[in-house]
Amino acid sequence: MKKFLKLLVLVLALAFLYFGFTTYPKLDLISGFSAKSVASGHFMDNRSLDLIQKTDNDIDMIDLATNSIDEAGKFATSAVYGLKERKAIYREGLGATLINDGFDVSKPYLLPKRTKLTNNLPFPYGNNEPKDTVFSNVDYTKLKSAVDDSFDKSGGKAKRTRAVVVLYKDKLIAEKYDTGFNKDSKILGWSMTKSITSSAFGVLAKQGKIDIYKPAPIAEWQKDDRKIITINDLLHMNSGLEWEENYSTICDATKMLFQAEDMGKVQMDKPAQFKPNTHWNYSSGTTNLLSRILRSQFKTQQEYLDFWYSAVIDKIGMNSMIVEQDMSGTFVGSSYGWATPRDWSKFGLLYLHKGNWNGEQILDESWVKYTATPTNTSEGKYGAQFWLNAGGKFPDVPRDMFYCSGYQGQMVAIIPSLDMVIVRMGVREGDKSFDFNGFLKGVIDSVKK
Secondary structure, rough: OOOHHHHHHHHHHHHHHHHHOOOOHHHHHHHHHHHHEEEEEEEEOOOOOOHHHHOOOOOOOOEEEEEEEEEEOEEEEEEEOEEEEEEEEEEEOEEEEEOOOOOOOOOOOOOOOOOOOOOEEEEEOOOOOOOOOOOOOOOHHHHHHHHOOOOOOOOOOOEEEEEEEEEOOOOOEEEEEOOOOOOOOOOHHHHHHHHHHHHHHHHHOOOOOOOOOOEEEOHHHHEEEEEEEEEHHHOOOOOOEOOOOOOOOHHHHHHHHHHHOHHHHHHHHHOEOOOOOOOOOOHHHHHHHHHHHHHOOOOOOOHHHHHHHHHHHHHOOOOEEEEOOOOOEEEEEEEOEEHHHHHHHHHHHHHHOEEEEOEEEOHHHHHHHHHOOOOOOOOOOOOOOOOOOOOOOOOOOOOOOOEEEEOOOOOEEEHHHHHHEEEEOOOOOOOOOOOOHHHHHHHHHOOOO
């Protein structure tokens, strides 16, 4: 019996040590992810805690968290085994923010001033319901089959598609939503938000208020070799700065999103590993640094908040969109843009028409060409905060396709040669779960050239 007890104690001790070395360091990130996800999903899209836990947080390790919602206080809390409790607060107009114990929740805050389209036009150039349009060259049976096939059958959880929207020649030709979602559901775009950030720079460049080819205006870099890094280098993820982006482990990206007060500063403080324009490295930290740089271009916080919406988002009627902030008040331009699938398709339409929105040139044509031109060393897969098919990642899709892409398979695909925008929102990606090449090919093949 004594031997058994000794063995049991040894096994428990080893298990505790294993937990301490492998899981405990991740608890802060797990509970942080979970609290932020619950607060955003519930207060921004009215999702129940049960739905969020079953469809948003059913991710390996994240599902270890225990979550609660305070309706009156408008916040969510999460912890793992009662440890490392984290809190995310919701503020109307700003979305949810993951906070730490030092954050002053009573401190007054500013809200972006929003405008809403009142042109009385049908979607996509207005917010009224779209007009029925039938194209003789569209095989609607084949199109419906391609869209239906992108969703799971009843009860399935393999593809996990939540929404599909297809625009062709400025008309809505297909639209479908998973159970629990509809045209008014706000869905997180994750890294598709990077393309929104790029657009804000595009408007500033059009207005002649910023030169992206000049060194980034960061005082901390002026005494070392980072002083030659330009905004152009940052937009292309080609700065040469150190960064690790691996969401399966503790890395720069996860620590930034779920621990940092000032997310843009995380990349700003990293040393240079390579000379600019010689080494492409995807970095969410870079985009948040860009958002921080953008903030420095305005005299007041109010001007910064308003610009994102007045210059691009509300300008094209993406009235459902909210870009959330970090604790410092900077937009998390890398990851936290929420909008309905229809509104995400409007953003694709802006780029499909080379920066023109219903007759108004919001971005210069040269900017759209710039964003869709391959970055040096990216092997044709990346432009300026947009992904590209120039390198043939999707072999059955036109090479001129460029697209916004986000974690878990968010996509706004822009295909100029076909006059088409395809949106897919979901919680699963990768060839073994969701075949983007096959999905895009199916939709494209339904339209006769």
